[in-house]
Amino acid sequence: MSSADKKNNSSQCAKCLPAKCCTYFAFEIDEPQSRKDYESYLWKIAHEKVSIYIQKGKWHIMIHTKCQFLTEDNLCGIYEYRPYLCREHSTENCEYTNDEYDFTEHFKSYDELLEYIKRETNYRFKQPPTGVPQTCF
Ligand code: SF4
Numbered sequence: 001m002s003s004a005d006k007k008n009n010s011s012q013c014a015k016c017l018p019a020k021c022c023t024y025f026a027f028e029i030d031e032p033q034s035r036k037d038y039e040s041y042l043w044k045i046a047h048e049k050v051s052i053y054i055q056k057g058k059w060h061i062m063i064h065t066k067c068q069f070l071t072e073d074n075l076c077g078i079y080e081y082r083p084y085l086c087r088e089h090s091t092e093n094c095e096y097t098n099d100e101y102d103f104t105e106h107f108k109s110y111d112e113l114l115e116y117i118k119r120e121t122n123y124r125f126k127q128p129p130t131g132v133p134q135t136c137f
């Protein structure tokens with residue numbers, strides 16, 4: 001069942017403001033294998049509203065941006081024609097009840113990824129923490 005379905009028939013979705021499942025998208029990325037790879041991910045996460053997470057050993061990038069069809073009353077504006085990704089989404093194990101799913105790591109800022117690289121790899125990054133806070137939610 002999609003988030004839009006549940007918004008119609010579940011109190012859970014009514015409490016989820018704004019609809020978490022309609023305010024981001026994510027996709028798998030390669031596990032970093034080199035210093036250049038880590039620098040590339042630092043560059044990506046330096047952009048606003050981007051986070052990176054590891055789930056079951058696989059790396060993903062998450063873009064925190066609201067779907068243009070999420071209406072002000074928290075409903076799907078194209079409910080009848082919503083994509084299959086939305087149709088297949090379920091309330092039973094969704095973002096509302098499982099905030100971080102089974103993420104091993106969720107880097108929400110440049111500094112969080114930088115600290116991980118310093119802690120978990122042999123690459124020597126001399127850069128101190130930037131102090132720039134996360135820009136995703
Ligand atoms: S994240 Fe879960 S509770 Fe929130 S709108 Fe989507 S399906 Fe409903």
Ligand code: SF4
Nearest residue numbers: 022067069070076086
């Ligand atoms: S198409 Fe509808 S259900 Fe799918 S993400 Fe957008 S607002 Fe949510």
